[in-house]
Amino acid sequence: MTLTELLPEYLTSSSPTHLLLIAVPPLLVLYTIYVVIYRLYLGPLASIPGPRLAALTQWYEFYYDIILPGQYTFKICELHKEYGPIIRINPWEVHISDPDFHRELLPAGTNRRRDRTHFWCDQFGAPGSVVSTVPHELHKLRRSAVNHYFSTASVRNLQPVIEERVDALLARLREHGKTKKQTPIDMLHPFAALAYDIINEYAFAKAEHAVEHPTFRFDVTEGLTTGVQYGKLFQHIPILLTTLERLPPKFLAAISPAYRSFLATRVSIAKQITDISHNLHSSEKPIPRIADEGHVLIQAGAVTVAWALAIATFHLLQQRDTTLRKLQAELRAAIPDPSESTPLATLERLPYLKAVVKECFRLSLGSSSRITRVAPDEALKFTPSNICLQAYHHNNSPEEEEVVVKKYKKEWILPPGTEISMTSYQISANEEIFPDARSFRPERWLENKELDRYLTSFGAGPRACLGMQLAYAEMYLALAKMWRVWEGGEQVGSDGLRLGEDDKVMAASEKEKGSAGGQLLTVGRMRLAEGVTQRDAELGVDWFIPAPYIGSQGVRVYFESH
Numbered sequence: 401m402t403l404t405e406l407l408p409e410y411l412t413s414s415s416p417t418h419l420l421l422i423a424v425p426p427l428l429v430l431y432t433i434y435v436v437i438y439r440l441y442l443g444p445l446a447s448i449p450g451p452r453l454a455a456l457t458q459w460y461e462f463y464y465d466i467i468l469p470g471q472y473t474f475k476i477c478e479l480h481k482e483y484g485p486i487i488r489i490n491p492w493e494v495h496i497s498d499p500d501f502h503r504e505l506l507p508a509g510t511n512r513r514r515d516r517t518h519f520w521c522d523q524f525g526a527p528g529s530v531v532s533t534v535p536h537e538l539h540k541l542r543r544s545a546v547n548h549y550f551s552t553a554s555v556r557n558l559q560p561v562i563e564e565r566v567d568a569l570l571a572r573l574r575e576h577g578k579t580k581k582q583t584p585i586d587m588l589h590p591f592a593a594l595a596y597d598i599i600n601e602y603a604f605a606k607a608e609h610a611v612e613h614p615t616f617r618f619d620v621t622e623g624l625t626t627g628v629q630y631g632k633l634f635q636h637i638p639i640l641l642t643t644l645e646r647l648p649p650k651f652l653a654a655i656s657p658a659y660r661s662f663l664a665t666r667v668s669i670a671k672q673i674t675d676i677s678h679n680l681h682s683s684e685k686p687i688p689r690i691a692d693e694g695h696v697l698i699q700a701g702a703v704t705v706a707w708a709l710a711i712a713t714f715h716l717l718q719q720r721d722t723t724l725r726k727l728q729a730e731l732r733a734a735i736p737d738p739s740e741s742t743p744l745a746t747l748e749r750l751p752y753l754k755a756v757v758k759e760c761f762r763l764s765l766g767s768s769s770r771i772t773r774v775a776p777d778e779a780l781k782f783t784p785s786n787i788c789l790q791a792y793h794h795n796n797s798p799e800e801e802e803v804v805v806k807k808y809k810k811e812w813i814l815p816p817g818t819e820i821s822m823t824s825y826q827i828s829a830n831e832e833i834f835p836d837a838r839s840f841r842p843e844r845w846l847e848n849k850e851l852d853r854y855l856t857s858f859g860a861g862p863r864a865c866l867g868m869q870l871a872y873a874e875m876y877l878a879l880a881k882m883w884r885v886w887e888g889g890e891q892v893g894s895d896g897l898r899l900g901e902d903d904k905v906m907a908a909s910e911k912e913k914g915s916a917g918g919q920l921l922t923v924g925r926m927r928l929a930e931g932v933t934q935r936d937a938e939l940g941v942d943w944f945i946p947a948p949y950i951g952s953q954g955v956r957v958y959f960e961s962h
Contacts, residue, residue: 439491444815450479450488458490458636465632470941473768473825480826484792484808485784493517493819495770498788499827499854504780505773505820506860510540514863515774517819518638523631523769523944524699525641526692530866531700536776539863546693546866549602555869558602559744562873565597566881568611570923577924577961584929586954587713589616591878592706596620598874599701599867603694621706623661624699628943630659666695701867703945705874708764712756712879714937714955715763715840717928720888723842726752731884738884747876755842757875758855762828763840766857766865768939768946770821780820782812790832824856825939838938889927889960922962929956 439455440446446455454460464472472489479487480497489495496505506514513536521532530546533539548554569590576585593610596617600608610617634641644652645663652660716724730752735742747753792804814820829837833854834844845851858865865871932955940949948954 443491444818445488445492445494448486448488448494448812449483451483454479454490455488456491461490462636466636470629470632470943470947473770473823473939473942476770476823477826481791485788486782486812489821493772493821494814495821495823496782497791497822497826498782498785499830499833500785500787501782502822502827502856503853503860504782505822506771506863508861510536510862513537513775513777514861515776516863517772517774519635520772522638523635524696525627525631525634526696528692529696530693531696532692543862543866550866550869552869555873556744558598558870558873559741559877561601562598562877563741563881565594565601565611566878568597568609569594569878570882570885572611573959574923574961577959581958581960584956584958586956587710588706588954589618589621591709592621592624592702593617594709594878595702595705595874596624596698599698599870602870603697619661620665621703622658623663623665624703625943625945625947626656626658627662627665627699628703628945630662631944665698697867700865700945701870704764704766705871707946708760708871708875709878710955711764711840711937712760712875713926713957714928714932714934715759716756716883717888717891717926717957718934719840720890723756723840724883724888727756727879727883728887731880735880735884738881742880744873744876747880748872750880751846752842753876753880755845756879757872758845758852759840759842760875760879761857761871762834762855763938764857765824765828765939765946766859767944768823768825768942769944770823771859772819772821774817774819775814776816779816780814780818782814783810784808787830787832791830824859825942827854827856830854838934885921885923887922887925889925891928891930891932924959924961927958927960929958932956 436456440452448455451460461472464475476487476489476495477497479489480495485497487495487497515536516532516534516539518534521527521534524532526532530539530542533542573585573590576583590611593613593616596610597608600606608617610620630641644659649660649663652663716727730750734746734750789804789808792808793800828834831837833851858868858871931953936948936952936955938948939946940952941947
């Protein structure tokens with residue numbers, strides 16, 4: 401018997417199918433070898449420091465994003481400590497940790513083109529929205545059609561709507577303090593209801609009254625946050641969203657009630673769409689695209705503002721004898737009668753309130769994920785700044801400085817088309833810029849006006865957050881109206897509400913006036929629930945929108961009305 405007779409028939413056949421079966425395995429091996437060699441040694445990013453596995457495959461990122469989950473932002477921070485201020489975090493992308501490079505990556509004006517990437521945009525599941533638009537020119541077209549809706553003037557015209565919703569929330573919380581003072585509230589829910597109501601009124605001229613709902617429309621908040629959590633999966637597996645949308649609702653409810661709530665929210669938004677984009681080109685007007693716009697607007701606008709207000713609540717209650725007392729002194733001087741409207745422009749001129757708002761946005765981050773850009777027309781040069789290199793100093797000796805400069809102070813040329821990213825979290829947590837960065841200290845903004853250039857929560861340049869002015873207005877009005885009439889008390893223990901000697905207040909009812917100029921004092925006091933810590937009010941998981949550690953019960957607060 402010959403060797404040919406011993407071989408399987410498909411190896412000796414001359415048909416095209418059989419020849420293909422023979423050729424495919426070695427070709428795949430050769431292609432894999434080529435990809436490995438190219439990515440590690442021949443590609444334009446081969447010289448960028450970083451873990452080899454990250455340079456080889458995006459499965460490295462998938463592990464930290466999906467399996468852990470939401471931890472790649474923290475891993476990137478660790479990699480910078482190990483490899484330096486510029487690292488390669490996947491086969492196609494470079495990440496830079498230098499606060500002064502932020503304005504180069506996100507330049508002002510529209511002359512220097514900056515594209516987004518499909519990978520970054522896929523997480524929103526809304527390809528027609530402004531935020532998910534990849535090309536620079538198309539983004540400019542889409543954004544120009546809606547820019548005036550979110551201008552400073554337009555937002556100030558919205559003040560009566562914002563105030564009415566804030567007043568409704570405060571009335572609801574006061575009622576809770578009378579009837580359910582032994583039941584704490586996770587403050588993310590009422591604040592999300594507030595922001596959800598405001599954005600619906602503004603964008604769709606529809607009153608949702610989530611603030612008055614018994615659960616603050618918890619289903620909507622859950623749907624929005626679930627959508628954000630699934631966004632990481634959509635990034636890595638773009639076809640997943642389309643597949644899930646085609647599944648029967650009952651099947652979705654069985655496998656994930658929260659995700660069904662997310663899809664229900666998307667459907668609800670689509671039904672609310674009104675044509676607010678009459679000046680768009682006809683090809684830019686289909687309902688699915690406008691629905692995408694509405695979905696992102698509500699998802700980003702509601703949850704991010706709610707998180708910022710929850711963080712403010714935690715820190716102000718925790719620092720009730722210092723920070724809160726300063727804020728309330730300023731508010732009582734500026735707002736003698738809280739039942740009357742105070743112009744937004746007046747609130748924006750209050751120094752300490754402005755500092756509190758900035759500190760809230762610094763710690764709340766806006767987005768916790770990295771922002772990725774592509775400069776299609778120019779090579780970008782990166783040389784670590786002095787403030788960047790300070791992070792690699794330990795004893796500040798001349799000898800150490802020489803070593804650091806020699807190791808890291810070099811010029812990197814990133815060719816056109818390179819995916820480059822930075823993370824707001826790294827800037828906000830930079831100890832060289834913000835000493836004791838985890839601490840809530842509004843005074844830092846009063847002491848150093850140069851810090852404003854490092855407040856990156858809303859991005860920068862022509863692709864900065866569309867709703868930035870609206871978010872600021874909500875923060876100013878909500879903080880001013882809430883803390884003008886609510887006091888802070890000592891943290892609540894398991895035995896329920898406790899009144900410390902330093903927590904006693906003069907006012908007994910909303911109508912009662914104090915002796916200082918006839919000012920209204922307080923309607924009640926708020927206290928942090930037992931077990932609430934700073935971990936409940938800081939980034940623990942990156943879902944694009946920040947979230948505390950998995951298992952956190954949130955910033956829970958007791959209300960006790962007079």
